[in-house]
Structure formats: C-alpha cells, structure tokens
Amino acid sequence: MADISKIKVDGDRLWRSHMDLAKIGALPGGGCCRLALSDEDREARDLFAGWCADAGCRMEVDRAGNMFATRPGSRDAPPVASGSHLDTQPHGGRFDGIYGVMAALEIIRTLNDHGIETALPVAAVNWTNEEGARFPAGILGSSAYAGKWTLKDLHSLKASDGPLFGDELKRIGYDGSLDLGDFAMSAFFEAHIEQGPVLERENLPVGIVTKVQGLRWYEVTVDGADRHAGTTPMDARKDSLVAAARMIVELEAIGLAHRPDARVTVGRLDVSPNSGSTIPGRTVFNIDLRHPETAVLDRIESEIEELCRKSAAHVRRVIDMPPVDFDAGCLADLERSAGGQAIAHRHMLSGALHDASPVSTMAPAAMIFVPCRDGISHNEAEWAEPEHLEAGCNVLLHAMLARAGVV
Amino acid sequence: MADISKIKVDGDRLWRSHMDLAKIGALPGGGCCRLALSDEDREARDLFAGWCADAGCRMEVDRAGNMFATRPGSRDAPPVASGSHLDTQPHGGRFDGIYGVMAALEIIRTLNDHGIETALPVAAVNWTNEEGARFPAGILGSSAYAGKWTLKDLHSLKASDGPLFGDELKRIGYDGSLDLGDFAMSAFFEAHIEQGPVLERENLPVGIVTKVQGLRWYEVTVDGADRHAGTTPMDARKDSLVAAARMIVELEAIGLAHRPDARVTVGRLDVSPNSGSTIPGRTVFNIDLRHPETAVLDRIESEIEELCRKSAAHVRRVIDMPPVDFDAGCLADLERSAGGQAIAHRHMLSGALHDASPVSTMAPAAMIFVPCRDGISHNEAEWAEPEHLEAGCNVLLHAMLARAGVV
Numbered sequence: 001m002a003d004i005s006k007i008k009v010d011g012d013r014l015w016r017s018h019m020d021l022a023k024i025g026a027l028p029g030g031g032c033c034r035l036a037l038s039d040e041d042r043e044a045r046d047l048f049a050g051w052c053a054d055a056g057c058r059m060e061v062d063r064a065g066n067m068f069a070t071r072p073g074s075r076d077a078p079p080v081a082s083g084s085h086l087d088t089q090p091h092g093g094r095f096d097g098i099y100g101v102m103a104a105l106e107i108i109r110t111l112n113d114h115g116i117e118t119a120l121p122v123a124a125v126n127w128t129n130e131e132g133a134r135f136p137a138g139i140l141g142s143s144a145y146a147g148k149w150t151l152k153d154l155h156s157l158k159a160s161d162g163p164l165f166g167d168e169l170k171r172i173g174y175d176g177s178l179d180l181g182d183f184a185m186s187a188f189f190e191a192h193i194e195q196g197p198v199l200e201r202e203n204l205p206v207g208i209v210t211k212v213q214g215l216r217w218y219e220v221t222v223d224g225a226d227r228h229a230g231t232t233p234m235d236a237r238k239d240s241l242v243a244a245a246r247m248i249v250e251l252e253a254i255g256l257a258h259r260p261d262a263r264v265t266v267g268r269l270d271v272s273p274n275s276g277s278t279i280p281g282r283t284v285f286n287i288d289l290r291h292p293e294t295a296v297l298d299r300i301e302s303e304i305e306e307l308c309r310k311s312a313a314h315v316r317r318v319i320d321m322p323p324v325d326f327d328a329g330c331l332a333d334l335e336r337s338a339g340g341q342a343i344a345h346r347h348m349l350s351g352a353l354h355d356a357s358p359v360s361t362m363a364p365a366a367m368i369f370v371p372c373r374d375g376i377s378h379n380e381a382e383w384a385e386p387e388h389l390e391a392g393c394n395v396l397l398h399a400m401l402a403r404a405g406v407v
Numbered sequence: 408m409a410d411i412s413k414i415k416v417d418g419d420r421l422w423r424s425h426m427d428l429a430k431i432g433a434l435p436g437g438g439c440c441r442l443a444l445s446d447e448d449r450e451a452r453d454l455f456a457g458w459c460a461d462a463g464c465r466m467e468v469d470r471a472g473n474m475f476a477t478r479p480g481s482r483d484a485p486p487v488a489s490g491s492h493l494d495t496q497p498h499g500g501r502f503d504g505i506y507g508v509m510a511a512l513e514i515i516r517t518l519n520d521h522g523i524e525t526a527l528p529v530a531a532v533n534w535t536n537e538e539g540a541r542f543p544a545g546i547l548g549s550s551a552y553a554g555k556w557t558l559k560d561l562h563s564l565k566a567s568d569g570p571l572f573g574d575e576l577k578r579i580g581y582d583g584s585l586d587l588g589d590f591a592m593s594a595f596f597e598a599h600i601e602q603g604p605v606l607e608r609e610n611l612p613v614g615i616v617t618k619v620q621g622l623r624w625y626e627v628t629v630d631g632a633d634r635h636a637g638t639t640p641m642d643a644r645k646d647s648l649v650a651a652a653r654m655i656v657e658l659e660a661i662g663l664a665h666r667p668d669a670r671v672t673v674g675r676l677d678v679s680p681n682s683g684s685t686i687p688g689r690t691v692f693n694i695d696l697r698h699p700e701t702a703v704l705d706r707i708e709s710e711i712e713e714l715c716r717k718s719a720a721h722v723r724r725v726i727d728m729p730p731v732d733f734d735a736g737c738l739a740d741l742e743r744s745a746g747g748q749a750i751a752h753r754h755m756l757s758g759a760l761h762d763a764s765p766v767s768t769m770a771p772a773a774m775i776f777v778p779c780r781d782g783i784s785h786n787e788a789e790w791a792e793p794e795h796l797e798a799g800c801n802v803l804l805h806a807m808l809a810r811a812g813v814v
Contacts, residue, residue, distance in 0.1 A: 091680075138684075194638065195635045195637075195638050196635060196637075196638025196639060197638075197639070197643065213637060215637065217683060226785070226786060227782065227783075228602045228603060228758065228759055228782070228784060228785065229670060229672035229674055229695045229697070229758075230603075230620060230622065230670055230695070230697050230757075230758030230759040230760070231601065231602050231603025231604075231605075231757075231758035231759055231782065232603060232604070232670070232758070232782065233666070233667055233670075234659070234662045234663050234666055234667075234669065234670065234671070235663065235666065235667075236604065239659070239672075241655060241673055241674075241676060242655055242656065242659045242673075244652075245651075245652035245653075245655035245656050246652075246656055248648060248649055248652035249649065249652050249653055249656060252641070252646070252649045255641045256641050256642065259640070259641055259642065260640055260641075260642075262641065263636060263637055263639070263640075263641065264641070265636035265646075265684075265686055266648055266649075266687075267636055267648075267678075267681070267682055267683045267684055267685045267686060267687060268678065268681050268682060268683045269648060269676070269678050269681070270681075271674075271675065271676050274674070274675050274676070274677075275674055275675060275785075276624060276674045276675045276693040276695050277545075277672075277674055277695055277759075278674045278785060279672055279674060280673075280674060286683040288636040288637070288683055288684055290636070290637050350637075350638075351635065351636075351637030351638035351639070352635055352637040352638055352684075353637070375634065375635075375638065375639065376633075376634075377635055378633070378635065378680075378682075378685060379633060
C-alpha cells in the first residue's frame with residue numbers, strides 16, 4: 001500500500017462530477033435550476049445514487065429525503081460523514097452545495113482507488129432543500145434530521161408552486177424509511193464555497209470555519225393609509241413606504257455602527273397595493289441580522305425594537321438561529337490535514353447558514369470553505385476554480401481519514 | 408309645462424341605478440370588480456344600453472368601445488354630452504366613474520319625465536377602461552377618442568390576464584363601427600366623486616373643477632449588486648434598496664418643499680431578487696408627480712433628475728399629461744346652475760386624471776365633484792351620500808339645459 005499520508009483526491013474526476021451534475025436543470029447562463037423535490041432534483045439524486053452504488057456504498061434515505069451513502073469500515077460503528085446539498089436556487093450556480101456532496105463522493109472514490117480500509121465507515125450525505133427556495137425554510141432536511149421539525153409539520157410544508165413536501169417526496173421516490181435523526185454519525189464535515197470575498201481577497205485556497213454567525217429574522221409591518229396620489233396633500237398622508245424608507249436608512253446605520261462583524265440587511269420588501277397612483281397603505285419588510293456573538297445580537301435587536309417603536313411599526317422575530325461553535329476536535333483534524341499537506345489556509349467565520357449548523361447538535365462537526373469568484377453565489381455566474389475545489393477536498397480527505405482511522 | 412328652472416332630477420331613481428349597477432361584479436365588502444371588457448363590464452354595458460333604449464336614446468359605439476347614447480334635440484347638431492366610466496378597479500367602489508354615467512342618464516330621464524325638448528341633442532357617454540386596471544393605460548377610451556392612440560396600437564394592448572384589447576372588444580360585442588373621434592359634441596360635462604378630502608372637510612355638496620393637475624410619471628432604476636446577506640460586510644455592499652430608501656426620503660422632502668399644490672408619490676416599488684437573505688441588486692420604483700403649473704412641474708422634474716444623478720440612479724419619464732384648464736363657458740354654466748339653485752359649492756382642482764381631460768381637447772369641457780366619505784376611493788369602502796349625488800346631478804342638469812337650450 002502507498003504511504004497513506006501522501007494520497008490525493010482526483011481533481012479532474014471531482015471537476016467532471018460537478019460538470020455532469022450541472023447538466024441537470026442547466027440554465028442558459030451556465031447556472032442551474034434544481035429546486036428541491038422537483039423532477040430535476042430527482043434526476044440529480046438518481047445520478048448521485050448511481051455513483052454511490054458504483055462506489056460500493058449502501059444508500060439509506062430518511063423521512064425527509066436526506067440521502068446517506070455509506071462505505072463500510074472494519075468496525076460496525078457510526079460513520080464519519082461529509083456532505084451538503086444538491087438542490088439549487090432558481091437561478092443558482094454549479095457549486096453551492098454541490099461541492100460538499102461531490103467532495104464526499106470523491107473521497108470515497110479515492111479510498112476505493114487506493115484500496116484503503118477505514119476503521120469507521122465513511123459516508124456521503126445529500127441534505128434535502130437546503131436552499132429554502134421551493135419550500136419555505138432553508139437548511140430544512142438537516143434541521144429535520146436534527147429534530148427541529150415534527151414529521152407532520154415537515155410533510156405539510158407547501159411548495160411555492162403548490163404541492164406538499166410529503167407528497168413531493170413520494171412523487172419523486174425519495175420518501176425513505178429511516179426515521180429522522182436515526183442515521184448516527186461519529187463526526188460530520190461539510191465543504192462549501194465561501195459565498196463571500198474573504199478567501200479570494202487573501203488568495204487562500206481553503207478556510208477552516210470555526211463558527212457560524214447567529215441569525216435572526218424580523219418581519220416588520222408598517223401601516224399607513226391607501227390614498228389617491230393625486231388628491232391627497234403631502235402633509236395629509238400616512239405613507240407606509242416613506243416610513244419604511246426612513247427605517248431602512250436607519251437600519252443600515254445600526255449595521256455600520258456594529259462593524260465589522262454585524263450584518264443588517266433588508267432583502268425583502270413588499271408594498272401594498274403597489275400601484276403607481278396610490279399612496280402605499282402597507283409596507284412589509286424583512287430584516288436579516290447576523291453576528292457571531294449572542295450578546296451583540298441581543299443589543300442590536302433592542303435597537304431594532306426601539307426603531308420600530310419610534311416608527312409605530314410592528315415587529316416580530318420569525319427566525320432565531322444561535323451562533324454555532326464547531327467542534328474543537330474536528331477543527332484540529334482539519335488544521336492538521338491542511339498543515340500536513342502545506343495547503344495555505346486561515347480560520348474564519350461563516351456568514352451563511354449551512355447544513356453543518358443543525359447537524360452540529362447531533363455529532364461533532366466542522367466545515368471548510370473554498371473561494372468563489374468575486375464572492376458571487378445564488379447566481380448563474382457562480383464560479384470556483386478546479387484547483388481550489390481539489391485543495392479543499394484533500395484537506396477534507398485527510399481530516400476524515402484521521403477521524404475514521406485506517407486499518 | 409312646469410317652470411323649467413325649477414325642475415329637479417329624481418334622487419331616489421339616481422341612487423337605485425347605482426345600486427342596481429353595483430350588483431354586477433359585486434364583492435363581499437360592498438365594492439365591485441368590473442374590469443374593462445370583462446364579462447362583468449359587458450353585463451354593466453348591456454344594462455346601461457337597455458336603460459338608454461328605454462329612455463328613447465339612440466346608441467352608437469366607437470372602435471374603442473366607447474358608448475354614446477343620444478336623446479335627440481330639435482336641431483341636427485352635435486349634442487351636449489356628459490358621462491364617465493362603468494369599469495372599476497379590482498377592489499373598486501360603487502361610485503367612481505359610475506356616478507358620471509348614471510348622472511347623465513338621470514338627466515335624460517328627467518327631461519323625459521317633464522317632456523322637455525332641447526334644441527341641441529343631449530348624450531350620455533360611457534368611456535372604456537378609464538381605470539387602466541386591466542389594460543395598461545388609464546383614461547384609455549377617452550384618450551383614444553381624442554386621437555392619442557392609433558387604432559392598431561389600441562387594439563394590440565394586452566390585458567393583464569392575457570388577451571388583446573381588440574379581441575376582448577369583439578368578444579363582448581362592443582367593437583363599434585364609429586371611428587375614433589367621430590362622435591362630435593357641443594360640450595362635455597363630467598360628474599365624479601372627488602376621491603379626496605376637500606369637499607367633505609368643508610361640508611360642501613359640490614365642487615366645480617376648474618383645472619386638472621398635470622401629471623408626470625418617472626421610472627427610476629437603482630442598480631447595486633446581489634450579494635449574500637450573511638457573508639458581505641456592511642461597508643462592502645452595493646445595496647440598491649438602501650439607496651432607493653434614501654431617495655424616497657428625499658423625494659418626500661421635495662414634495663413638501665413645493666406645498667401645498669405639489670404631489671410627489673412613490674406608489675410602486677419592486678425589489679429584486681426580493682429574497683430575505685440577499686442584498687437587493689436592483690430596485691425599481693415609480694414616481695408620480697402632480698402640480699397644476701407646468702413651470703413648477705419642470706422645476707420639480709429637474710430636482711428629481713438631480714437627485715437621481717447624485718444617487719447614480721437611472722430615471723426615465725414614462726407619462727407626461729400637461730395640466731388642463733377647463734372651458735370658461737362650461738364653468739360659467741355650472742356656476743350659474745349651482746348659484747341659481749342655491750347649492751353650496753367651491754372651485755377646485757382635480758388631483759386625479761379623468762376622461763374629461765383628453766375630451767377637453769375635442770370639445771369645451773368641465774367637471775363637477777361631489778364628496779366621498781373620508782376621501783376613500785379605489786376601495787370597496789368607497790361611499791357617497793345620496794343627497795350629494797342628487798345635488799351634483801341637479802347642478803349638471805341646469806348647466807346642460809342652458810347649454811342645450813330648451814325649445
């Protein structure tokens with residue numbers, strides 16, 4: 001057997017797998033549309049399942065449609081798992097999520113190439129509906145796995161195009177028999193493109209993600225009064241959009257005041273009745289707040305509440321995901337792997353949520369990032385360099401090998 | 408024959424006609440949905456046509472579906488006409504537009520009751536698609552009548568639900584044979600609810616409308632860059648919504664600076680991609696600007712352009728309707744009629760556009776307003792008091808009689 005510490009993944013094969021998957025739901029601009037539990041998602045799942053079978057894995061599917069492909073180890077113990085998601089945004093790219101699943105598969109193929117037997121099994125995972133684009137919650141499959149959803153609530157979720165989650169699971173043939181959370185893992189690693197500018201700016205191929213920012217969402221409703229734009233004097237108006245506009249300007253100032261780590265974003269805003277000649281009677285918008293520290297999230301939340309009070313707006317917190325600190329042992333494995341291969345890297349935060357966040361409540365977990373061009377993601381122009389994908393996969397390979405143990 | 412100067416319209420009959428029409432396309436909240444050239448619009452047209460036939464009128468329909476019901480006079484000359492529109496907003500009321508058509512019909516019925524022969528004929532008019540709710544331009548039929556649309560462009564307009572204007576006209580049986588503009592009028596009067604708060608605030612039953620404000624619409628596009636809300640630092644963003652919000656706050660200040668006559672409204676705003684976790688890459692909004700003076704419209708326009716320049720936003724003027732001064736002779740007739748009947752009234756501007764604006768380029772024209780509760784319109788809660796409708800109709804009656812001449 002070759003010196004195991006020297007083995008590498010096959011970067012060309014890893015790249016080809018990305019490109020083969022990208023044909024499913026391909027868009028004219030080079031991106032993909034593979035909404036969760038759509039026909040395109042089924043096709044991608046089938047392709048992935050076929051690859052896993054070819055690699056000698058046993059496939060299990062749970063009641064959320066999460067897919068677990070296990071390469072046996074010498075011991076009958078929970079596997080060291082890795083993965084992410086194959087679903088995309090409506091105008092998504094070829095790497096977001098895909099990379100994590102393909103990297104896990106590439107590691108299994110590499111172990112096969114070298115005839116390596118691990119002590120613990122190794123598994124590749126595809127989590128359902130990470131994007132939250134078709135069903136109304138992101139990191140859905142991994143959250144369900146981590147016990148955040150009852151089966152009934154999960155299966156009753158309605159797709160943006162109408163059908164229910166449970167019905168769509170059955171329709172595409174991925175309503176598995178494994179109960180939620182029953183697939184035990186010794187550890188979970190997730191590889192993902194950064195979706196931000198940090199690694200590219202510093203010309204680093206890999207980031208080791210120590211922490212995921214906390215996330216809170218607020219729904220703000222500003223009420224005014226629908227009136228005719230031509231007949232209602234300027235000083236006799238209750239214009240909900242003007243009031244919302246003032247708040248949005250102040251929210252940016254709040255975000256800037258908590259630099260560099262705070263993120264305060266109004267990404268969604270709906271004006272009603274949204275007619276050119278009517279003063280808007282109601283404006284509803286969403287605030288996305290992120291920070292790595294719970295204490296600072298609390299402080300900014302109270303500033304948001306004060307702003308809403310002053311503005312006579314109604315505010316409601318609709319999502320609260322606490323910050324996640326990844327497992328020190330998993331991080332040490334990643335650090336040693338990158339160091340041992342002299343792959344340049346840094347520690348960093350994740351600004352986005354990933355499947356590893358909920359999974360970290362079920363097993364020791366950590367993540368790595370690789371750069372993506374201009375930080376662009378959720379966009380057809382999303383791009384990652386083959387050599388970065390390969391470097392990240394090699395970091396993952398030796399961290400997982402260390403964790404799984406070689407017989 | 409009775410003393411003609413003493414005759415009055417039948418307020419109860421006028422009210423019953425409103426209530427009968429309101430059954431067509433009735434909504435649960437008391438309003439109506441009668442979109443132009445829909446089945447409901449056809450039903451309303453048929454009911455109106457039947458009433459006109461019962462009143463001894465000859466009906467003519469033009470290529471825009473505008474309906475002209477003429478009660479003959481002793482002279483073969485262009486009639487003194489009055490009317491408005493029977494179509495409504497999707498959640499419209501029972502009075503907006505309807506009143507003008509029902510008032511014209513009530514005047515014809517009143518002339519019949521008293522066996523009055525006029526020198527000039529008298530006509531009741533229903534203009535097509537005043538609301539611009541189903542086909543993408545308001546005051547459409549009256550503008551087509553006034554030569555602002557070619558027949559080809561008019562018939563090619565696409566409804567919000569798909570079909571073409573020309574096809575829908577044929578489908579409902581109102582593609583008339585009269586060429587656009589061929590129905591000559593000696594004068595045109597339009598009665599309408601105010602859709603604003605002025606008359607109610609001053610407790611006046613009637614306003615004589617001397618002028619319609621000029622209207623300009625601008626489409627403003629603010630470009631930024633779609634980025635992930637969690638990964639993009641506050642000071643590395645190009646947030647199109649924050650930029651638009653600053654502009655909206657400044658636009659309100661511009662409107663206030665030109666009090667009391669200026670109206671500056673952002674009624675429509677669309678954020679893209681409008682996703683909670685994405686910094687909005689593009690925000691497009693509409694500015695509705697109104698003022699009675701062209702010179703002030705020009706001044707405010709240059710302030711808007713300067714604001715867009717400073718904000719690196721793209722601005723395009725998409726509508727330009729100059730202010731309209733109504734005909735002095737028609738106004739004098741209305742004034743004498745109201746004074747002669749001791750009906751309290753004031754002169755006022757119209758903040759909204761009405762069919763009388765384009766028609767005023769074809770014939771001497773003027774308008775009257777009656778109050779509506781809380782100034783509410785384009786809303787199921789729209790309400791006008793029966794006695795105000797009656798008073799307005801009496802003002803209209805004697806102005807039209809004066810204009811038409813009694814034999």
